[in-house]
Amino acid sequence: MQHTLFIYGTLMPGLRLEAEMHGARFVGPAHIAGRLIDVGRYPGLLQGDGQVTGEVYEVDDAHLARLDEVEGVVPGDRNASQYWREEVTVLSGPLQGQHVQTYVYNHPVDGCTPIPHGDYRRYIREVGRDS
Template sequence: MAQHLFVYGTLMSGAGHRMGARLQREARLVGLARIKGRLYDLGAYPALVETGPADGDVHGEVFELIDPSRSLRWLDAYEGIVPGREAHSEYARVERTVRLEDGRELTAWVYIYRAPVHGRPIIESGRWLSRPRFQSIHRRGGVQSQPS
């Protein structure tokens, strides 16, 4: 079982979300990383979708979980994954290879979005925290309030 977690939205250290703060207390930040995929803007939180060879880079952070089984329980709940009903959940937790800024690769858990994204805007940069809406919310002192 992977002991690392790749995050790309509200759980990132710069997002200012209370669940991101909890993650920082229960894990060690390894560093910036990226994964292949497409990032969609769902409003209060992003969706990482794997679409195949045309995927770009989604940028985020990797954390090393201190107690993976404990942390993954609350992270799954936060992402809306119900034990025994995973097939009906909005997100799936899967192991994927991520590339750190220094070029090293490691296996990490990542939450992949499973619901349709038709009509949702793509975040072309692959960077949730750099989208204009997030920047304006943070300048006003607001905080994101939804998963991922």
């Protein structure tokens, strides 16, 4: 089975975990509603106002299961998971108006730095951080 997945952080091309996306089919650039925070060496997506910049890919069941491991999803246990996969609506791009899955940060965010413009690539350039 194929799944559509919105990515917004270190899984994107040119960033630290891009190899985890090898074998996925690029669908196109996209925006979703939400906000980003800096949680260390990667961003966290939170539900809320604002827009997050990213890309949509198609992945199969096995690839999605591998990504769940990378993102710290504990199947069937949201409380133990670092991220949780949720369905969101695409605001722009080739899949505008359609529902896709994405990883939402699932831990307390006290002390995390907001990424106000919602673009992780831009943010790491601005702060001079390697991905």
